[in-house]
Amino acid sequence: MKLQSIFKNKLKIAGIAIIIGLVIKIFTIIFIQPLTFLIDLGISSLIIAIGIVIYLISFFSSQSSA
Amino acid sequence: MFLIIIIILIAINIGLIALIILNPKLTGFLSGKILVFISFFILPILTIIFSTTLQYNNSKTTQFCLSCHIMKPYGKSLLIDDERYIPAYHFQNNLISQDDACFTCHTTYTLFGDIQAKLRGLGHFFNYYFGGKYENIKLRTPFNNRECLHCHGESRLFLEGEVHNPIMEKLMNNDQSCLHCHGPFHSVESLDKFQFWQKEEVK
Numbered sequence: 001m002k003l004q005s006i007f008k009n010k011l012k013i014a015g016i017a018i019i020i021g022l023v024i025k026i027f028t029i030i031f032i033q034p035l036t037f038l039i040d041l042g043i044s045s046l047i048i049a050i051g052i053v054i055y056l057i058s059f060f061s062s063q064s065s066a
Numbered sequence: 067m068f069l070i071i072i073i074i075l076i077a078i079n080i081g082l083i084a085l086i087i088l089n090p091k092l093t094g095f096l097s098g099k100i101l102v103f104i105s106f107f108i109l110p111i112l113t114i115i116f117s118t119t120l121q122y123n124n125s126k127t128t129q130f131c132l133s134c135h136i137m138k139p140y141g142k143s144l145l146i147d148d149e150r151y152i153p154a155y156h157f158q159n160n161l162i163s164q165d166d167a168c169f170t171c172h173t174t175y176t177l178f179g180d181i182q183a184k185l186r187g188l189g190h191f192f193n194y195y196f197g198g199k200y201e202n203i204k205l206r207t208p209f210n211n212r213e214c215l216h217c218h219g220e221s222r223l224f225l226e227g228e229v230h231n232p233i234m235e236k237l238m239n240n241d242q243s244c245l246h247c248h249g250p251f252h253s254v255e256s257l258d259k260f261q262f263w264q265k266e267e268v269k
Contacts, residue, residue: 008090011102015083018110022076029072029117032124033133034191040121048110055106 010058017051072116079109125184131168136194136203139254140168145262152251158263161217175216211240 021044028040082105085092092098124130132141144157144167153171156162162170173183186206215238218224229247236242245251253260 008093011090011093011106012087014106015087018106019080019083022080022110022113025113025117026073026076029069029120032127032130034125034130034187037121037125037130038188038191040117045114045118048114052107052110055102059103 004062007058007062010054014051014054014058017054018048021045021048021051068116068120072113072120075109075113075116079105079113082109122184125187126166126169126173126180128165128167128169134194137168139257140203140252142257142262143252143254145265146253146257147261147263150250151253152248154263171213173213174210175212208243209245211237211244214244 024044024047025040028036028044030036082101086098086102086105093102128141128144131137143151144154146154149155153167156171157164157167169183173179176182215224219238224230230237233242237244
């Protein structure tokens with residue numbers, strides 16, 4: 001039960017990170033400028049990647065514990 | 067069109083993630099777990115791939131290059147109303163795509179040339195914001211004939227040109243620059259002396 005709760009919390013953190021990254025991405029892909037290019041690749045994609053990694057860690061840790 | 071597809075993809079992704087966060091019980095079912103995998107892994111990765119492709123293609127455009135204040139005079143030089151000016155002549159007669167004008171001549175036509183060009187651009191970006199003043203923009207290395215010959219190398223006009231034939235080997239080996247005979251170029255320091263092409267939109 002506790003394990004399930006930890007998984008859900010991590011999933012929540014991962015989800016929020018991915019949503020933040022995606023929202024930033026919407027604003028950056030609209031404009032064609034070097035600054036938005038760098039924000040998109042350097043910040044937005046990085047935040048999304050962090051979210052994905054958190055999800056994968058929580059997924060595999062819950063699988064191995066089960 | 068590609069931009070709209072990405073925005074729709076992002077909107078769907080955000081909606082699905084919000085649904086899962088607000089209804090965590092969904093993760094208890096197999097179908098819910100598949101939905102989590104799709105919205106936390108597959109869709110975000112697709113979004114990153116698509117948006118990076120879009121950004122990469124956008125970064126080749128003339129609009130992208132000229133969005134930097136420092137590059138505005140170079141953009142203006144493409145409209146010089148004098149056909150002796152090589153960039154202006156190529157741009158105005160559509161010998162290079164007007165949408166990708168800067169990139170077409172200033173990339174490197176080698177295996178990883180496009181990537182190298184983008185990395186150089188990244189260097190310019192950091193130099194512009196963190197490296198001090200930009201007063202006199204110069205090419206880092208002399209303009210290589212390879213960039214001209216990418217288009218002109220196979221053209222009949224070039225291959226059968228009486229002037230080119232005696233020095234063909236030198237031109238091919240970049241021992242003699244095309245720019246030695248062909249020019250002038252952007253001439254941004256004296257733009258106020260020129261008249262400019264006023265492009266008429268097709269009605």
